[in-house]
Amino acid sequence: MPEGSPAQYRPTEIEPRWQQYWVDHASYEVDNDDPRPRAYVLCMYPYPSGAAHMGHVRNYTFGDLLTRYRTMKGEAVLSPMGFDSFGLPAENAAIRTGVHPREFTDQRIEELTSSLTRIGGVYDWRRTLRSHDPEYIRWTQWIFLQFLEAGLAFREKGTVNWCPGCQTVLANEQVVDGRCERSDDPVERRDLDQWYFRITDYAQQLLDDLEGLDWPERVVTQQRNWIGRSEGVEFEMPICDAEGSIRSDGLSMRVFTTRPDTSYGMTFCVLAPESPLVEQITSSEEAASVSAFVEQVRNTSEIDRLSTEGDLGKRGTFTGAYALNPFTGKPVPVYLADYVLATYGTGAVMAVPGEDQRDHDFASAFELPVIPTVARPEGFEGGAYAGEGESINSPSPDQGAVPGPDLNGMGMADAKAAAIAWLESEGIGEATVNFRLRDWLVSRQRFWGCPIPVVYCDTCGIQPVPEEELPVLAPDDVEFTPTGQSPLQSHEGFLHTSCPSCGGPARRESDTMDTFVDSSWYFLRFCDPWSEGAPFSSDAVESWMPVDQYIGGAEHAVLHLMYARFFTKALADLGVAPEHLREPFQNLFTQGMIRLAGSKMSKSRGNLIAPEEILERWGADSLRLAHLAVKPPEEDVDWEDFGLEGCSRFLNRLWRLAVPGSALLETVERREGEPTEADLQVARSSHRLIEEVTEAYERWSYNVAVARVMAHLNELYRYVQGDAGVHTETLDRALDTLIELTAPATPHITAELWALRHDGTHVHERSWPTADPSMLVEATATMVVQVNGKVRDRVEVPADADEARCIEVARSSEKVAKLLDGEPRKVIARPPKVVNFVT
RNA sequence: GCCCGGGUGGCGGAAUGGCAGACGCGGCGGACUCAAAAUCCGCUGUCCGAAAGGGCGUGUGGGUUCAAAUCCCACCCCGGGCACCA
Known part of the structure; x- marks a missing residue:
């Protein structure tokens, strides 16, 4: 050796x-x-x-x-x-x-x-x-200032998500089911002045450009859902009394709907309890119950408010006010309900219990009428019908003239278009697109983040820190107290500064950016x-x-x-x-x-498997190979299924066969000169492997690539341990190919083996092997012979055999002949894969 | 409720219209060894059968096809996402 x-x-x-x-x-x-x-x-x-x-x-x-x-x-x-x-x-x-x-x-x-x-x-x-x-902070802050100048960063007061555990506000994306995505604490609502990035400016582009991406469908769908585009129309409904007399102050509510075709079925409308209109329109009779309701909603946690549970009758209340449906010219009652969100659309909706299940449920709870406006399919049972159908119940002229258009008989799309056209021509409303996506709240009341580079001046207001003063770095002399409050908020040395514009005293922003x-x-x-x-x-x-x-x-x-x-x-x-x-x-x-054991590995669950121990016991290559082999990479995997033994065994087998002076080859007869057919088969298999592994790498089928490589090594073992002796060049080439193909997966062992086999040169510097096309062609193929679609025999045929030849060979099979009683009715041949006799 | 995935041996999985179960784990048997480990070789879907051989078999039921794990329809189950967004 x-x-x-x-x-x-x-x-x-x-x-x-x-x-x-x-x-x-x-x-x-x-x-x-x-x-x-x-x-x-x-x-x-x-x-x-x-x-x-x-x-x-x-x-x-x-x-x-x-x-x-x-x-x-x-x-x-x-x-x-x-x-x-x-x-x-x-x-x-x-x-x-x-x-x-x-x-x-x-x-x-x-x-x-x-x-x-x-x-x-x-x-x-x-x-x-x-x-x-500090250099990275400088440029993060620089980008913030560009955004600020372009109006993409702005400060605004609003109702925000506050995580009590993290002692900071969160972006909408970081709240999952009413809880903090990081700490799982239930979030609270607070009215605070915060910094935002105007991501909503890009809502349409963010949606459209998903189209050209090679991303998992799942992720694309999630983004699409999150952006939540919906097309509809906004229109005005004047506030009036029960008889339809419009108020002298001209108050009106604006509603957003995606179903203007169902406007004749509107039997009430609903306002978000947070709406500023509430105070102005509530009647004196309803004032007490309305303020009690608004108070109740204010105290409802985000989690409960998101829940679909609970008695709907307690989740809404009547305001005593009415609004005029522009289509019918008739008044409908205005309700409040906690499920109408102030932050979406106009914060007010028209309710059509005939075609919307939620409106239907609400109507049932408050005993409000239902007017269907879309023809139901035969046999339809249930409350609201949201499907496609012919428009009905536009009032006909003999029922007294109405202001709105006649939609009867139209399909949904036509009826929508007609309703929108009418609203626009009357100047009552416009077609609108709404997004669910909200602006990105980026300020955090934390110390360990990138400081927001602005100062507050009593005379000049918000001032950006001049570029040449970047980066703004947090001070080192800080004390962390168990209150959880960021030490920046009370560090006078950091906070005190002068206004870059007027030079007067100013205060630094103490919030940092979302990571x-x-x-x-x-x-x-x-x-x-x-x-x-x-x-x-x-x-x-x-x-x-x-x-x-x-x-x-x-x-x-x-x-x-x-x-x-x-x-x-x-x-x-x-x-x-x-x-x-x-x-x-x-x-x-x-x-x-x-x-x-079926649950996510995480520090908090205390069920971590430390890679360190595995690395020491098996080595990095075995661990890497196990990760590749265990499952398709996109799927979740249980640690129990990792086949470390098998992978380690494979690497050991590779080593023993490929290491120069391998003891395995000592007693094996080595041949030079012309390769035999058996040698050629090994060589062809090696070239096929190049094709298979390359293709598997390209399509992320690493588990298949590993399987193919293992199968090929098994084949080489059979070759070496057979009686026919080994053609030296064939074996060496096959082993080199195997090492090259596994070099990206298990880099250390392949680097070592290659260096030992080839005078210290480097496998990772070689170019990727390519298969010789002439070596991919087999002389014969195994053809399946079926009778009535059932496999009855397998026969060897020349790889280039034509249909007639294949059928002839198939017929000569004894097993098949026994089953064929006379002439088959039909023969299907797909050379050189299959011949099927139909009797 | 809606939208995506997925359901194949004891287990992880392979095969995307043409040999179901590649490869690995586990199991069984053999070789080597005083013995064990390691290693090497072989077998390993299931049922009937002494064997030869045959039947059955990819969640369930139907369909298309000479041929279906693969395509179509309906349903069941599991995983993920969305869900008062008007």
Whole structure:
């Protein structure tokens, strides 16, 4: 055995050596002027919570495989790694232990960096970034100021979500079922002045541009739902009394509906309890019950208000006022109900119990009439009918003239159009598009985040911090108290400043930005992390963006992924990013999560499997291979199903056969010269493997790729241990191919074996193998012979046999002949796969 | 309720109109060994059968087709998302 060829595979010895090699030789650093075709492969940058957990390992294994694979395919692959390093855990730790969040965070970044290296991940570390770096803060703040100037950032008072656990406000996206997405505390409503980003300006674009993305349908649907576009019409309804006499003050309510075709079925309308109109229209008789109701709603938690449970009769009340239905010219009563949201549409709706189930339920509770306006299909039973049908019940002339149009007999689309046209021509209303998407609330009452770079001056009002004074950094001499209040709010040294405009005394903003702001542009900074005069140069971004493959968890479907899309569009429109860069992530892959005993692995559940122990026992390559082999990557996976033994066994088998001086080959007869048919079969199988593995990598079927590779190694073992001896060149080529094909998946063992087999050269620097087409053609094929669709025999036919020849061979099968009683009625032949005799 | 996924051996899964169960785990048997581990070889859907062989089989029921896990219709179950958004 040559020196340096240990008989045994020892992952813990070879892995650190190669990890060091890839760093020392800058193997995966790419420059912006690299001449090769470009690819940008990006895994969502992690929040540094310490050593990597299994979810990280899974995510970064896929990303790393892709980086190495595409590099071998000849591309310049940009594969950067950074840290989403602002966030509440560091601040909470500071409150507990007194350690400054920066120290805490830097420590954890070091741990995470080290575990990313230990699983074999390769990155261009020159480009690394951390959200809390002063340079990164500078540009996050700079972007905020651009937004401010463009009117995309604004401060507004409104009812907001407050998380008592996190002691801060939250964006709508960060509230799930009335609870904080992070801490799970029930959120409270508070009326506060806060900073927002005007993401609603981009609602239509965010919706339209989903079209061209290669994203999982699931994520696209979630974004579509979240944006929630609906087309309809807004129109005015004058407030009146029970007889229909319009008030002298000309008050009116504006309603939004998507079903103007059902306007003749309106038997009441409903106003949000928060509406400013409530006070003005409530009659004296109803004043007491209305104010009691408004008070009751104010005290209802978000969770209860969202619930569909509860007695509808208690969830609404009559105002004593009426509004004039412009279609009929008749008054309908105005109610309040907690399910009508002040923040959507006009905060007021027309109610049509005939065609809307919720209105129908409400009408039943308050004994209000129902007028159907759409013809029901035969046999329809139930309250409201929301389906397609002919319009009915527009009042006919003999019932007395009405102002509105006659919609009778029209289909839904025509009736809608006619109703809208009439409203517009009368000047009562206009067609409108409404979105569910709300502006993004970005201010947070926290310390460990990017400070919002504005000051408040008593004379000049809100003033942006001048660009040359950026970054605004939080002070270090702070004390974290158990109250949970951000120390910035009481740090006079930080708060006291002078107004950049008038020079007078001013106060700094003490709120910081949502950490999702940091992650909304980091992928742009990666293109050009050295940029000094701007967050990045447009040219650098131009050359790498959009990200060719983005990889991360599906839990960010409407958070990070929506915000990052908004940022990209806004920055492009502001001329900071290339104008035509409309989308940041062309391809998105969302990997499944890892469960243990059926439940999600998480620190809070205390059911973590530490990758460290696995790495020590089995090595990084076995762990990586197990992640790839266990399941299709997009599916959730149980830790119990990981086949570490099988993967480790495979790598050991590969080692024993491929290591120079393999003991396995000592007693095997080695042949040179012309290969036999058996040798050629092995060679052909190797070329087929190239095709299969390449195709499997391309379509993210890593579990299949691993299966094929394992099957091929089994075949090589049978070849070596058979009686016919081994054709040296055939075996060596097949093993080399196998090593090349697995190099992206299990980088350390393949690097080691290749170096041992080929004078210290590097498998990862080789170009991706391609199959020789002539080796993909088989001389014969196994053809299935069926009788009445049932498989009765298998026969060998020449691969190029025609129909007649196939049928002839099929007929000569004894098994088939026994079953064929005379001439078959019909024969179907699909050479060279199948012949089917139909009797 | 609506919209997406999905349902295949003991388990994870493969096969996207043409050989169901690749590959791995687990199990069984054999070789090596004083023995065990490791390793190597073989078997392993199910039922009937001593065997040869045959029947059945991809959630359920129907359909299309020479041929269906795969396409169509209806239903059941599991997972995810949305859900007073007017």
